[in-house]
Amino acid sequence: MFWTVVFVLGFQFEMVAQQDSIVPKYKSKKAYPVKISKAADDLKESLDSNNELKIAKNYETLAKGFSNKQDFAKAEEYLKKALASYTKLNLNSDKTRVARSLAKVQESQNKVNAAIKSYEMAGAASNDKDAELINKNDANRLRNVDNPAAQMEYSKSNVRLLEKEDKKEEVAEAYKQQAEASLVQRNSEDAILNFTKAINYSKDKPEEVVKLKNEIAKVYAADNQFDKAITINQKLLDDAVKQNDFDTQIKQLQSLSTIYFKKEEPENAVASLKKAYSLASHYGKTDEVKSSLKQLLEYYKSNGKQKESMALYEDFFKNFDQLIKKDSTLIDEKTFQVTEDRIKQLEKEKQLKDELISKKNTFNYFLIGISALLLLLVGFIVKALYSIKTKNKEIALQSLRREMNPHFIFNSLNSVNQFISQNKELEANKYLSSYSHLMRNMMENSNKDFISLSNETEQLKKYLDLEHLRFQDKFDYEILIDDALDTEVVLVPNMLIQPHLENAIWHGLRYRETKGLLLLKFELNRGEISVIVDDNGIGLTQSAELKTRNQKVHQSRGVTNTKERINLLNELYKTNISFSITEKNSGETGTVVKIVFPKIEKV
Structure with missing residues (x-):
């Protein structure tokens, strides 16, 4: 029964893994940091523009992000590409830096021979004597993998050189190398001392400090100094709890369980593992759930606790769907995989372009030049024709907009004359003043399609x-x-509404026997603005019976002008302006004009 449980659990985790089988796996299943996704987007842009220097820098940035995530295989892949670009550009200082970074990620993968070659490349490309010596020391340190004493001396030499250049991160790395050499020599005390020195140079990198303290705890545990190891891990756990760092909490609980098992305190070990399993399940950390679950099941199996195994199995399946939903890294990894696929596609396109460029001869350049000139000429012709067409539309629109209503001008001046003839000088002056202000506003805005x-x-x-x-x-x-x-922000078509106000007054309201009402409304509905001109005049039918021939031409021209302007605005600005005019019915007289256009804040 136990093996059935283990098989099913393993199968379920394998299903999760297969969902992202094409996605690189990371030791820490956190979401991709902004740096990686940003570098990937920048890389796509630089590949698309074929900018070799930007391509190299973005490869390097992307590699650094993967290195921080401890995905050294990916880091190595992108560092090699960055190195190739810097070599192509003949940038030795950049080549030195990237070659050294490449050596480090190769060393992290235990690719000793490849790392030695990369360190040698970095030293050969360097123009600085100290940098050259540092890289030679690292190459020699790896050559003496079976001689920890010699390795120690090379690391000590690098510490002196790196401290002089105030490269704290690399000094810490050198002390870490000395600690590892001490462990090979079974000198635990010296190893702890060197790890502590590395911590002193890593204080500005909290995550690195946690790793180094965990290494010290492992040294104590290996020497059966379990209480000291537990104290370190417990302190790291307490700090992680205060900082709400759930990833570190899970790791420390798992480390504590390992120590407790070695100390033969299985109850404490199981309690720590259960806490780690619970935290990992709650926060959707599938890798950590798998790790904690595996250790618990192994313990239950070795102690014949099938009941506890089944309870754990049931709890896992009960929360399995929620666990998968909570693990946002699955989506993050898939999203990055799409980006990475696009990067590979662009890389292939770039390679094809570079090969094509390298194989071209004078005749090919001549043909391309002629083709380019022809395309340019066609482009200029098309652009010119489009520009002329657009200009003609703009001129037509401007002409329609500036087309002043002769009835309005005549009637306005006639009203002034009427006021004067009736000795209403004050009214005439007031009317003429308002009229001049209106004319000035109209003229100032006469060259604008929207105001x-x-x-x-x-x-x-x-x-x-x-x-x-x-x-x-x-x-x-x-x-x-x-x-x-x-x-103040919303824009409307200029001079499109006024003719319909004039029609409402002159052909509807002024013929009423009683005082009428003209209502102008601006309404916002689902991103569209409706302009409604609503009057309770005599209506279209009765107005048509009273009109003179000139009045009929005037009103017809006003409606036609509106429709022509709307068509031109729709074509020029890709808008969707509509216009309608209807007569009221059901016993109510009057006319409703409705103009609808999208909400516009910038032309």
Whole structure:
């Protein structure tokens, strides 16, 4: 029964792994850091633009991100690509730096011979004597893998050189190498001393400090100094709890369980593993769930505790779906895999481009040049034709916009004349002053296709004030603006509404026997602005019966002008402006004009 449980659990974890089989696996299943995704996006752009220097830098940045994630295989892959680009560009200082970084990730993968060659390459490319010696020391240190005493001396030499250049990170790495050499020599005390020195140079890197302290704890545990090891891990656990660092908490609990098992305190070991399993399950850490679960099941098996195994099995399957949902790294890895696939595609395209460029001869360049000139000529012709077409539309739109209503001008001046003939000098002066302001506003905006809603409403209000002064016994008016509209930001078509206000007054309201109402509304509905001109005049049918021939031509031209302008605006600005005019029915007289256009804040 126990092996059935183990098999099923393993199968379920394998299913999760297969979901991302093409995705590289990481020792720490955290979400990709911003640096990696940003570097990947930058790399795509640089590959697309074929900028070799940017490509090299982005490869290096991406490799550093993977190195921090301890995915050294990926780091090595991108460092090799960066090295190739820097070599192609003949940038020795960059080549030295990247070759040394490459050697380190190769050493982390125990690729000794490859790391030696990379260290030698870094030393040969360096123009600095100290840097050259540092790389030679590292190459010789790896050559003496069976001679820890010699390795120690090379590391000590590097410490002196690196301390002089104040390279703290590399000094810490050299002390770590000395500690590892001490462990080979079974000198635990010296190893702990060197790990401690490495910690002193890594204080600005908390994660590295945690790793080094864990190494010290392992040394104590290996020497059966379990209490000292437990103290270190417990302190790291307590710090992680204070900082809400759940990944470190899980790791420390797993480390404590290992020590407790060695100390033959299985109850404490199991308790630590259960806590680690619970935390990992709660925060969607599938790798850590698997690790903790495996150790617990192994312990239960060796002690014949099948009941506990089954309980753990049932708990796992009960929370399996939630565990997968919580593990955002699965999505992060898939997302990055899509990006990486695109990078590989762009790399292939770049390689093909480079090969094509290298094989071209003078004749090919000549053909490409001729083709380019022809394409350029065609482009200029197409652009010129498009520009002419657009210009013609703009001119037509401007002409329509500037087409002043002759009835409005005539009637306005006639009203002034009427006021004067009736010795109403004050009214004439007031009317003429308002009229001149309105004309000035119209002329100032005459070259604009769109103006702000506040400007348009101000202009329309001045016009309505003029008409109201002339026909104050015939109508009142009201302008309503939706509170959701920012009148200073929202743009509306210029001079598109005024002709319909004029039609409403001159062909509808002024023929009423009683005082009418002209309502102008601006409404926002689902990202569209509706402009409604609503009057309770005599309506379209009765108005048509009263019109003179000139009036019919005027109103027809006003509607036609609106439709032509809307068509041109839709073509030029890719908008979707609509226009409709309807007559009221059901016993109510009047006309409703509706103009609908998308909310525009920038042209």
